[in-house]
Every structure is written in C-alpha cells, then in structure tokens.
Amino acid sequence: MSDTPSASSSPPASRAAGRHRVVVVGGGFGGLEAISRLKGADVDITLIDRRNHHLFQPLLYQVATASLATSEIAWPIRYLLRDRPEASTLLATVIGVDTQAREVLLEDGGRVPYDSLVLATGARHAYFGHDDWMPYAPGLKTLEDATMIRRRILLAFERAERETDPRRQAALLTFVVIGGGPTGVELAGTIAEMARVTLPPDFRRIDTRRARVLLIEGGQRLLSAFDPSLSDYARQALEKLGVEVVLGQTVSECSAQGVVYGDTRLEADTVLWGAGVRASPAAEWLGAPADRAGRLLVEPDLTVPGYPEIYAVGDTVSIAGPDGAPVPGIAPAAKQQGRYVGAAIKARLRGAPPPAPFRYKHSGNLATIGKRKAVIDFGRIKLRGPLAWWIWGIAHIYFLIGMRNRLSVALSWLWIHTRGQRSARLITQGK
Amino acid sequence: MSDTPSASSSPPASRAAGRHRVVVVGGGFGGLEAISRLKGADVDITLIDRRNHHLFQPLLYQVATASLATSEIAWPIRYLLRDRPEASTLLATVIGVDTQAREVLLEDGGRVPYDSLVLATGARHAYFGHDDWMPYAPGLKTLEDATMIRRRILLAFERAERETDPRRQAALLTFVVIGGGPTGVELAGTIAEMARVTLPPDFRRIDTRRARVLLIEGGQRLLSAFDPSLSDYARQALEKLGVEVVLGQTVSECSAQGVVYGDTRLEADTVLWGAGVRASPAAEWLGAPADRAGRLLVEPDLTVPGYPEIYAVGDTVSIAGPDGAPVPGIAPAAKQQGRYVGAAIKARLRGAPPPAPFRYKHSGNLATIGKRKAVIDFGRIKLRGPLAWWIWGIAHIYFLIGMRNRLSVALSWLWIHTRGQRSARLITQGK
Numbered sequence: 001m002s003d004t005p006s007a008s009s010s011p012p013a014s015r016a017a018g019r020h021r022v023v024v025v026g027g028g029f030g031g032l033e034a035i036s037r038l039k040g041a042d043v044d045i046t047l048i049d050r051r052n053h054h055l056f057q058p059l060l061y062q063v064a065t066a067s068l069a070t071s072e073i074a075w076p077i078r079y080l081l082r083d084r085p086e087a088s089t090l091l092a093t094v095i096g097v098d099t100q101a102r103e104v105l106l107e108d109g110g111r112v113p114y115d116s117l118v119l120a121t122g123a124r125h126a127y128f129g130h131d132d133w134m135p136y137a138p139g140l141k142t143l144e145d146a147t148m149i150r151r152r153i154l155l156a157f158e159r160a161e162r163e164t165d166p167r168r169q170a171a172l173l174t175f176v177v178i179g180g181g182p183t184g185v186e187l188a189g190t191i192a193e194m195a196r197v198t199l200p201p202d203f204r205r206i207d208t209r210r211a212r213v214l215l216i217e218g219g220q221r222l223l224s225a226f227d228p229s230l231s232d233y234a235r236q237a238l239e240k241l242g243v244e245v246v247l248g249q250t251v252s253e254c255s256a257q258g259v260v261y262g263d264t265r266l267e268a269d270t271v272l273w274g275a276g277v278r279a280s281p282a283a284e285w286l287g288a289p290a291d292r293a294g295r296l297l298v299e300p301d302l303t304v305p306g307y308p309e310i311y312a313v314g315d316t317v318s319i320a321g322p323d324g325a326p327v328p329g330i331a332p333a334a335k336q337q338g339r340y341v342g343a344a345i346k347a348r349l350r351g352a353p354p355p356a357p358f359r360y361k362h363s364g365n366l367a368t369i370g371k372r373k374a375v376i377d378f379g380r381i382k383l384r385g386p387l388a389w390w391i392w393g394i395a396h397i398y399f400l401i402g403m404r405n406r407l408s409v410a411l412s413w414l415w416i417h418t419r420g421q422r423s424a425r426l427i428t429q430g431k
Numbered sequence: 432m433s434d435t436p437s438a439s440s441s442p443p444a445s446r447a448a449g450r451h452r453v454v455v456v457g458g459g460f461g462g463l464e465a466i467s468r469l470k471g472a473d474v475d476i477t478l479i480d481r482r483n484h485h486l487f488q489p490l491l492y493q494v495a496t497a498s499l500a501t502s503e504i505a506w507p508i509r510y511l512l513r514d515r516p517e518a519s520t521l522l523a524t525v526i527g528v529d530t531q532a533r534e535v536l537l538e539d540g541g542r543v544p545y546d547s548l549v550l551a552t553g554a555r556h557a558y559f560g561h562d563d564w565m566p567y568a569p570g571l572k573t574l575e576d577a578t579m580i581r582r583r584i585l586l587a588f589e590r591a592e593r594e595t596d597p598r599r600q601a602a603l604l605t606f607v608v609i610g611g612g613p614t615g616v617e618l619a620g621t622i623a624e625m626a627r628v629t630l631p632p633d634f635r636r637i638d639t640r641r642a643r644v645l646l647i648e649g650g651q652r653l654l655s656a657f658d659p660s661l662s663d664y665a666r667q668a669l670e671k672l673g674v675e676v677v678l679g680q681t682v683s684e685c686s687a688q689g690v691v692y693g694d695t696r697l698e699a700d701t702v703l704w705g706a707g708v709r710a711s712p713a714a715e716w717l718g719a720p721a722d723r724a725g726r727l728l729v730e731p732d733l734t735v736p737g738y739p740e741i742y743a744v745g746d747t748v749s750i751a752g753p754d755g756a757p758v759p760g761i762a763p764a765a766k767q768q769g770r771y772v773g774a775a776i777k778a779r780l781r782g783a784p785p786p787a788p789f790r791y792k793h794s795g796n797l798a799t800i801g802k803r804k805a806v807i808d809f810g811r812i813k814l815r816g817p818l819a820w821w822i823w824g825i826a827h828i829y830f831l832i833g834m835r836n837r838l839s840v841a842l843s844w845l846w847i848h849t850r851g852q853r854s855a856r857l858i859t860q861g862k
Contacts, residue, residue: 051858052585052589052856052857052858053856053857053858069500069501069502069503070500070501070857071500071856071857072500074857076585076633076856076857078633078634079633079856081633082632082633083632085635088635088636089633089635090592090593091586091589091592091593091858092593110593143857154483154507155522158483158522161521161522162521162522162523162541201513201514202507202509202510202512202513202520203509204516204519204520205519407842408839408842408843411838411839411842412839425483425484425502425507425510426483426484426501426502426505426507426574427482427483427484427522
C-alpha cells in the first residue's frame, strides 16, 4: 500500500531493475504453461487476463448442463501463481499492442512494457457473418455462457410445464444444437439424457422424455476430426439417447422463433451454437497476417513474422502440424505451444541457439456421448463405449488442477451416475 | 404435452376432481416443512416460488465469501418434491390473493385456486426509509446477492492491486459491514480472515493484511439475541481477527464514497448490509394487520385473522413465543411453524378438533466467527470457541438436504481448514 509508484503503467513493485520482462496475455492453458516452463528463469512475468480465473474449458459443457458447479472447473489465476513471486497477475482488458514502444495497451489507459510478449488470447464464437444470431444461439466459451445456457435449458422445461398452447409447448421442448464437433455432441447428448433420465420424475404436466433434441451438422459426419468409424458410432449412440442427428444441412436462419435448415423451419426456444470459432483480435493488434478465422500465421518458432520478441500460442494461432494438417484448437496443443515458448524465451536469455521449430505431437481426440459412453481416437488405437468413457473421465480428473477439485468433480460424477441426479440445476438471474 | 387444459389458471393435470387443494407460496424452510408434514393426506399441493431452488440461507454468507459454491447450498425445488406425485411446483411470481374467489394471483395473469393457503414468503432487506442506500450496501438474501457480494469483495482487492493513488487504494481496502447480528458477525469475520490468511500470498503490490474490516452496530453489543457473555466473546474474537467493532453508532449516510456513522466519515468501496429485514408483502396482499416490519399478525393457530383457511409461517409472520418475546426469524422457527400448519390442515381434513395453539420451542442461537470459532446459546448451556465451531459445523452439515451436498460441503470446509484456501473465488459478470 505504501510502495505505489506514480505512473499508471508502472511495473510490479517486486521487479528488480533491468530484469527481462515477460508479459503473457491470457490465462488459459497456453499462457499458464508458458509461465510454468519459465520457472527458475531470471525474469519478471506479468499475466494479464480480463477474467480473474483460469477455466478448464473441456468440462464447460457440464456446467451448461447442470452437472458441475462453476467453481469445480475454474480457479483464480492469482492462486495458481501464488508460489511464483516473480509473476504478477493483472485483471485488465487488453485493447492493443504498441510494438514500437513494446507496450501492451489496456482499456483503462494503462500501458504494460514488455521485453518478450506471449499472446495466448484464445478464440470466441464465430457466426460466419451472422452476428445477429448471437442472442438466439449462444455459444459456450465462458462461465457466464455456461450459466446462461443452463438457465435457458432449465427455464424452457419450467415454461413448458406451465404452457397451455400445445404448439408453444412443443417449441419450448425443442432443443437445437448447431455444429457436430465435440462440444455439439456433448451438449446434445447431455441435454437428451437430462430430458430422459434426470427430469421426468420432477414434472407433473409435461413428459420431459418427449422433448426433441436436434444436432445439426453441415458436414457429412459428426466429429470430423475423428476416424469415420467413431463418427458413425457417435451418431448411433446419440440416436439411441433420443437425439435427432441431421447431417449435411446448414442453418440458414436463427431467430427468436427457432431455426431454418434446408427446407425445414423448426420452432425452438433453445438454440445453442457449437459451429465455429474466431480467434481473438491479436492479429489486429499487431497488424499481422492471419487466416480467415483471424488466427495469426506464425513462424515455425511461434513468433509473429517481423517480431522475434512476440510469441503466440493456442487458439489464436494457425500453424501446420507435422502431417501438414493444421494443429487443432484443443487444450493439449495450446499446452505444448506454451511449453515451447517458455523454453524458447529461457534459451534466448541464456544466449543459447534458438530451439528447433515447434513440432506438435497429437495425443488424441476425445468426446463423450451422454453419461456412460465416449469415443477416443488415439490414431492407431480407437476406443468407444463405456471403457472409453472411463478413460475420458480419469484423464479429465487427472488434468484438473488442485486435489480439491479432482475429489469434488469425482464426487459430482459419482452422484450423477449412481443417482441419475444433477446437483447444479440452479436458475440464477442476471446475464 | 397432450393433456393441457385450456384455462391458464388450470390446476395440475394430476389432480383428481374434488380433492382439497393446498397452495403453498414460498419454497423456504417453512413452506417445505408444511408440505413434508402433509405427506399421506388426501390433498393436491401446489408450491409456487419465483425461484427454482430452495436455499439453505444459514450458509449463504459462505457463498458470499467464496467458501462454498452456489450449488452446495441450493437445490431445485422440483427435485425435493420428486417423490410426491400429489405436489406440483410452479415457477412464478405471486402478486396478490383474491380471498373472495380463493385464488392466488400471478404476475403473468395466471390464477391458482386454493382451499387452504400457506404463505411462507420470507423477508427482504429493509433500509429503514433509506432505499437509496441499496445499490451501495447490498444485503444477503439470495444466491444472486451472494455472488454479487463475492464479486464486489474480490474486485476490491483486484482494483487495489492496480491503484496508484494511496487514498483510493485505502478506500478499496476498507470493508464495512452494517449490523451486528449473526450475518454481520459472520461476514465481517470471514472477510477479515480472507484478507489475513487466504489472500496475502496471491498479491504482489498490496499487503491484503492491511485491509480494514469494520462492523458497525447501533446497539450496545453484538448478537443481541445471545447471552451478553457470548456477545463480549464474539467482539473479542472478531477483534483478534482484525475486525474493528463499532458499537452504539448508527450509519447516517451510505453512498458510492462510503459511509458516515456518528461524526466519522469513512471512505469505503465495499459496504454490506446486515442490519434489517422487512417481511414480504403477504400482509399487503391480504389487507391484513401487520407489525412495523410488515409481518402478518396471526392467530395462535397461525391463521390470518378473518381467514381460517389462510396460514402464514416463517419470516413473514409476527407471533409471540411462550416467554412473550417474539419468535425469532430463524430457520428452526420457520420449520416448526411449517410442521404445525401441515398438521393443522391434516387435522381439519379429518374433521379432528383444531390443534392446540402453536408453541415455539427455542433450541438455541448459533453464529460463527471466522473459520475456527463460534458462539452457541442453548439457554442453559452456552458454548464458545473451537468446540462451539465443531458443533455448529456438524449441525449445519446434518441439516443440509441430500447426502451429496453434505459430503461436498464437508470437503470444502476441510479444504479451507487444512489449506487455508477458498475454492469459489470466482468473479463472474452480470448482476
């Protein structure tokens, strides 16, 4: 409280003069791994994020479907960095980078100087030029998205219970998920299971088992990143849960009334978006080349062309993997890139030669279907069904940060599986 | 979906014609106990609440101070009534009662007919004619209140970390709790402990241990419902935690700048209200006599004067206990009244003589001070310190509904106690 410098762009008080300053923008998987890998280096680190928490995004759909509480999959970033006295956390929104002065620009007018900059700013939903669909078809990226989707799903059943017009009631009991990737498959499967297993005994007038859940995918199969045999299995497993899988059809209209796909106009109160993402505006901040989804086209060492001191990792980056295909936007890829960048900065500080180009190691694709099945594509090994689900569950509990959350999530899942109950079925107000 | 009647006031579809209709407004402790006691009676029950969840209010301050997740202390009302096919749940806001037609009026125009009505609508904050203070000094009654207060507390520390003006920084690190009842004592103690134990290692520029926490009480002692010796102990224990306890002073001003009490003007960004409650407008709905706090003055059998078919229980009622003192607005009192009313309705249906007047049995007062101390006033037995805390904790875990939540809360507390960590330190947006 007493050691406050006067300039608003002041570096953290703990910084020794002259130390190399690393600024990391974004406290997701990539940013945190970079900081983790920098342990022991003689640097000052500032992590800037506009949220105070790191989010375990692979389980976000479980908050949206009332299986987990928000605090089971999110942690204060400060807490994660508490044992790193050289690292400061800044809750602030970045609006640009002054590459000349080497400063990150904050929305509140602050400027944070850097010697090395790591952009790990992730991605947002993309509506392919239909941003007006956003209010009707929310996507799932933040805790607020998840609690808002949870509220919409639960309120739809509540309103259906009171609705006397059969047509309105049918629209309330129609749930449309757009996009057949892992998020879409997981949302559709879990909603169908809620309607068929969790909710029926709670309602008196409606039979929630008659709710319609549609999963609409523009391509010819679900889970296009997986082996086709697993795509087929996923479709069959979803259909067994009662999901209507629509393939090869794109949605041409989204409104308060519902959706239009192909020649079909469907009245639906709840429409969820899992179809596309767009990178955060990091490329715009730098005026650097990007692909159509806004992802920075980086050098093989993950630096931004023309700026050897600026690295970019995770969903905000477009780079080819060893097989020539783009590195997927999943947590393991972001972590590998974060680790690489942390090591690269360390090497540069030591004066060591630059490391070999980044090489992505694909460990596999996973997706769950309802509460007892999953598909896993490890390349040579392909798994599906309950065994795959167990591997998925154990892997996700293992990767959760903090023993408390591992226990708590394991307990929540055990509860859902033995009792068929979901503990987080809360409708809370606000956005 | 097919059995939808046409009138919007339609009773639940499961109702057999001619059955006695009990409508309960409010799914808190009192309303749920009344329904529980009605088990086996030949009645149709409709529970109306404007929220979808029952809230374990005695632990709400722990959500506000980031110790517990929202779903650990709240349950969907539908879920609690799932094994009672004769009971329907209605998510709706009540705006009045047509006592002539015997119908409850809903905000959306619906009307719900009753033969017996139970009003269990609780209480809200009261600002003693200063409703303009509400935005600056939020009270703690709902889950939304709790997450909003949690956000305010956590953001104050975040902003202090970035603030360079020492005076603004001091205001950000000043927390004022108004009202020295159990809620005020619990909030002040927990905030002080957060600042002194949980947060220090997470911040780099501010020393969170230097945060000021003030507890302002208009009376001459804290916890006025407790024995004076326990009030003294609570004050000393709070002061040991670093809380500044101000007695015999009332707050005369609340604004965005802070508070004025006595001759002192204090700049504070975070002000919390635990000073007063006002009953829900049930008395206004009926045009029935009420006390100054808006509580219905009921007959000894908890019916509303002039309406033998309308009962009222819990915080919305004013009634004297056996010692002549008013029955306190605490969970055990609401539950006893709920049980009494359930039994009374059952007796009336059987044609049995009316039960003896309601008689409140006071089991005791409890309040915690920080994470290891508590005061308990059982009348003859008075306990304080760590032993009292253990009894408090075991009692509260015991009363939590649902085995899953008991385990989960026990786990959260164990984590806080062994690691000094709070798992729910999330700043989420929205109201």
